[in-house]
Amino acid sequence: MDILWLNQSDVKSVLDMPSTLDAVESGFREHGLKKVQMPSKLYLYFDKHNGDLRTMPSFMEEKDIAGVKIVNVHPDNREKGLPTVMAVVILNSTETGAPLAMMDGTYLTDMRTGAAGGVAAKYLARPDSKVVGMVGIGGQARTQLMALAEVMDIEEVKLTCRNISHCDSFEKEMASITNCDFTWKDNIKDVCDCDILVTTTPVRTPIIRSEWIHEGTHINAIGADAMGKQELESSLLKRAKVIVDDIEQASHSGEVNVPLSTGDLLKSDIYAELGEVIAGVKPGRENDGDITIFDSTGLAIQDLVTADLVYRKALEKGIGQKMNMF
Template sequence: MAHNDTYLITSSEIEAAFGMPDAVKCVENAFRLYGEGKVQMPPKVYLTFEKGDLRCMPVHAPTLGIAGVKNVNVHATNRELPTVMALISLVDPETGFPLAVMDGTYITNLRTGAAGAVAAKYLARQDAEVAGFLGVGRQAQTQLDGLMITRPGIRKVLACDLDAEKARAFCRWGAERHGIEAAPSSAEAAVRASDILVTVTPAREPIVRDEWVRPGTHINAIGADAPGKQELDPSILRRAQVVTDNWEQASHSGEINVPLAQGLITREDIACDIGDVVTGRKTARSRPDQVTVFDSTGLAVQDISCALAVYAKLTSTEGARASLTRIRFF
């Protein structure tokens, strides 16, 4: 295909065209493609700064006819700016032409929520009613939005944050948006009551104790996505069925990275990758009383499949294309 123009796509243009239901479909398909071995995706590369980091996430999905790179930071001490901000470039794999440069912040939040949603679909009990949240920043919102799609039986949320006002605000927002009960909570009470627990903090030592986790709980461990980060007591990982999004990335930077480095768990403690579950090759939950953990580090194929869907929609007609900003780089 011949191209001249590169489209510059903003977050508000993406938000108008793409929502959580779209993201859940894209991410489930992305996990399937990855599970089928149809994705070229080296592990993300990290630059570390004094106050945060920058990750580079390349991917090629031949069956989708797309390639691209996401650059994304994590600066947990940002106050005015979000902790996580991203930029995605989409490339035509046939020619290498840059099709689009687009905001990746909204897509990152959405695809991370969608990953939690897909993991809950395959790993959580179908009768899950109570969801606990440890950490209620930006990602927590999309985690709840995603869960309400794949586990619509959730009727109650318990939220814990170091910032008590944030926990109250999250509860007001969640109750109004989803018509559910939502209450601030201590970490222990939230974990003890949870059918599904979402941990989404930048913690560097465990904030969830093994004895708080009751049989049958599913945990979406989202926050640990860089070396040295962890949110769960390693004993939880020893008794749970642990599913990583990608073993290589997770062992370097996911929830399992610290306990692996400390020799508290080994590769034998990890059941499989989520792609194995979505393709049906592995079953992660075999009993209702099993504890399951999804260790999410975030895969470039999640981003690219969402970004491609956005690009396809926003450039589908001449009228739609005309309203976008475009640039000739050369």
């Protein structure tokens, strides 16, 4: 039998942010309705090489689709000329279990993670939000801003990162996507004066102080995706309405994992999963003064619905290479 192989160029040619947003929102909704099978990520840690490998299987009952993503995170890869994150997604037939497609999951991961931030802002940010603050401007920051530009009218983007000169290339790349003003800030505190704050750093010591966050702010906390990572002060989580993508997974690898382990936060302090808000099981933002935090760890169901979207579009357009597997 044949399996469809889709490289990164193939994936990029068919995957755009509006369709990714729709797919990811549908995946979260089904997750909120408890209509998916999705074990938590399984991690293999390579301490000798400062990296890890993760497997992420899922099955979506509504669309009758199943698959698994295999993804690494190796921060030192840039010195070797390789991406920090690389991934492969395999789609499987639910009827026979046979693989249907294998595709690059690196660009797909960036897009579906950005889309998750966009969906979260759609449901949790104030409707009149205009100013975005971004702490960290790596690859993930780009798709976060792409998604936000689809769900809100951005007037200003405030940027900061470890090397402020990198803001220039980020602004030049994103200016065509978001027709707004860009301002560079030397310190994180100034960036926190915004309507929507996006954090995409790999830090293990919090860099966002509670006192810097105004009432009414929505935060997409993207960087903490493994045990020990934390971008926000624990006291900020206590002030806010915390919405995670998945409680079990976030508890051991999300923004909440450290404060839960130290007892500074209890599981009962977590307000909801994003899918529950989207499905109407729980309300999202209830007033303009709420501080809302979306703790994004990245769900296998996001990969699955996005990979299915890529697969269907590739078949329609005759893209990819068929390879005989068995």
